Amino acid sequence: MNSFERVSITKLTVGSYVEKVTKQLGDVRVVQTGWVRNKKAIKDLQQKGVIEVLVDPYRTLKEQQSKQAPIIEKTPKTKHHHFSDEFPHAQALYEQLEQAMLNLEERVLSFQPINIGQLAQLGEHVNESITRQPSTLLCIANICSVPNSIIGHSIRVAILAMICAKQLKRPSDEVQALFMTGLLHDLGKYKLAEQLQRQDHLLNPYLKVQRHKYCQYTQHILNSSGGACELTLSLCQQQLEREDGSGYPEQLNSAQLSAAQKILTICDTFDSLHFGFEGEKPFSSPAVFKYLLKHAPSLFSDVLIKKIIHSISVYPPGSLVQLKSGKVGYVKCFKENNLSLPVVHCFYNSKSKHYTQTHDIIVAKEFSDDLIESNIFAHDFNINLTQHL
Structure with missing residues (x-):
């Protein structure tokens, strides 16, 4: 009698013989069996919600595994879109992300496995x-997401981390892993008592230790759902590690931490401080970057902080700003991707305290009245930003 092995979908390899699907999500049962001919077949199973399969180790196509041609990454030629051209696609994609995360939240709270494959597919579209x-x-995402919520925080961190990794020209698998980690890294917080859902410095030493257990809970949720790629699992585990070795759980230092972990830490901290996540007081984006640099290189990589600032600007897209002229609007994008030329969508005047006709201004140094004066908050002016997208 054959000795079958249960294998997580993330551990399934090309050449394996799938005898049976043993664990999956959704109402449609997947009954595909046979040899796994390529990586696309594994990806298709994962996207269908397959979490675990039964494989026959004696029927592995070892020759096919050894003859796999090396994958050479090519940068696809993609036409660059203007903000307005991309907007309908991006808005629909954001709504899909939000719904997927709502479904994920519901499943975690009801102790059911989650569909990691669905999130990975959305990551490709993002x-x-x-x-x-x-x-x-x-x-x-910065305008529409709920500031103090796990879902809003997770989506913002995922998108920000992917943008920073792409701008820093990190490998494509790292870019995708950072996006997935952004979405998944706080899953364990759903298992925490309400009093523990606050930033570390707001808790006493005992509660701080109890709070850190969410990293273990996150790992358990992912493993019970078929797992994720090795880098994503590693990043979720190391998310509280810091440059000086004072972090959790292994006190790893800068030399032991990957660039991906350092990028995630900066993006996670930036979003928490800027949006007032988990009891934090919201800070302007320049103030957050100042905080990050102040605590570098002890807690954060000063080199990467500066590179990220040069990648997304001190006022990232979605930032509500006030110009020296008194005009108020949000940063939409940057003309020709030049961070020194932010495009601000104006709709309000802080001096007259009235809404104005909407218009875009390209902020340039030669027009001193229209320079950005400060980052402001919508609640200070009772503004609903979503109405002005």
Whole structure:
């Protein structure tokens, strides 16, 4: 009698013989069996909600595995879109992301496995949108997401981390892993008591230790759902590690941390401080970058902070700003991707305290009245930004 092995979908390899699907999500049962001929077959199973399969180790096509041709990454030629051209695609994509995360939240709270494959598929579409227009999706997410919610925070961190990784020309698998980690890294917080859902510095030492257990809970949720790629699992585990070795759980130092982990830490911290996540007081984006640099290189990589600033600007897309003239609007994008030329969509005047006719201004140094004076918050002026997208 054959000795079958249960294998997580993320551990399934090309050449394996699938005898049976043993664990999956959704109402449609997947009954595909046979040899896994290529990586696309694994991806298709994952996107259908397959979490675990039964394989016959004695029927593995070892020759096919050894003859796999090396994959050479090619940068696809993608037509660059203007903000308005990409907007309908990005808006629909954001709504899909939000709904997927709502479904994920419901499943985690009811102790059911989640569909990681669905999120990975959405990640590919997000990557394509960002390639076409780097600012549009981030602008929509920063304006439309709920500031103090796990879902809003997770979506913003995922998109921001992907943009930063792409701008820093990180490998494509790392870009995708950072996006997935952004969406998944806080899943364990759904298992925490309400009093623990606050930033570390707001808790006493005992509660701080209890709060850190969410990283273990996240790992358990992912493993029970078929797992994720090795880098995503590693990043979720190491998300609280810091440059000086003072982090959790292994006190890894800068030399032991990957560039991906350092990017995630910066993006996660930036979003928490800027949007007032988990009890934080919201800070302007320049103030957050100042905080990050102040605590570098002890906690954060100063080199990467500066590179990220040069990638997304001190005022990232979606930032509500006030110009020296008194005009108020949000940063839509940057003309020709030049960060020194932000395009601000204006609709309000802080001096007259009246709404104005909407118009876009390309902020340039030669027009001193229209320089950005400060980052402001919508609640200060009782503004609903979603009405002005």
